[in-house]
Amino acid sequence: MIYIQEAILHIFDLNTNEPIYSFAGLNLEEKFTLDYIHAMIAKVEDSDNMKEGQLAVDNPIIPLFQRTQTDFVAATKGLTDKFFDITKINPEIPPADLLFVLFTMDEVPCLGIFKLNYSDSVTHHVSYETETLTNQLIMNRSILPSARQAIQEGLVLNLEQMEYHVIEKKHMITELAEKVFYFTELFLGDQPKPSLKENISIIKKAVQKTSKAFNDEEFQVLASTKEALVHSMEEEKVIDHRVIADSLFGDNFAKKEKFYAEVEDMGYVDRAPAEVAVAGPKYSKQKLRLNNGIEISIPLELYKDPEVVEFINNPDGTTSVMIKNIEKIKNLF
DSSP: OEEEEEEEEEEEETTTTEEEOOSSOOOTTOHHHHHHHHHHHHHHHTOTTOEEEEOOTTOTTHHHHHHTTTOHHHHHHHHHHHHHHHHTTOTTSOOEEEEEEEEEETTEEEEEEEEEEOEEEEEEEEEEETTEEEEEEEEEEEEOOOTTSOOSEEEEEETTTOEEEEEOOOEEETTTTEEEOHIIIIIIOOOOOOOHHHHHHHHHHHHHHHHHHTTOOHHHHHHHHHHHHHHHHHHTSEEOHHHHHHHHHTTOHHHHHHHHHHHHHTTOOTTEEOOHHHHOGGGGEEEEEOTTSOEEEEEGGGTTOTTTEEEEEOTTSOEEEEEOOOOOOOOOO
16 A cells, blocks of 8 residues: 655756755645656556665665754755756766655555656747747756656665665766666665576576576577576576476476576576566467577467467478367467
């Protein structure tokens, strides 16, 4: 249960390259405003790009976060200064407004920070000059994302434990001459755990490297990997790399050790919370692209059913795919 207590929007002025502070909060009696805020929170909490972290007890940003519960407006101004001090000297970071939200989630006090990137949009402008009314087209360069649009950066912070959920994107930082996750590394001064999407990507890359090292058929191993991932997410609500290794490699300890070494090198977080619903619908099917351009999508539960599909290894080294017992074909034009 989410209860919104306060919210405020601070603006970044493109003309002066400086923030324009609000001295009062948003009107929370407006249903549109509440719906928009709830949508922003969901974009962080329900994303497979969401990463988890916890601020160190000596992190210098913590006092500002704590102050939001007693002096919300002043504390958000301080956080805005810190954030815009980073973004305004790094032109590769898109300009944006900052939406701050103080709320409770299941009775736990939380702070939300959502970076609302600007986009361009054409609108009309009515002018009245020399006694002539004229309708003109103008370009508005400060359009905020709608409730349905994605956002690149957002934070939901537990104000009691200083644990946070974050979505973010790498951008070029001039001083460092490289792309970094500036939201966590520079603004929060922290490094979160990999997201569900990153964790799955690590598992996939580790399986690919292992199958290549042992000359296994990659498409078959990856198909089995997807099944093992889905099973782990459905049954355990986590991604367990040891369960996946058992499913893929059985008693082959050499393959398991290679796989374990690869996931460790890439920063995998073991038994991180994971659900198929968050990971997305693509995990309900096996999708194959053949070298002749043919693409096949097979429901996960049918992939290993020999009465439905069969992969045949031919003497010349090629593979044939046989789809069986088809009663009806529909063109999805």
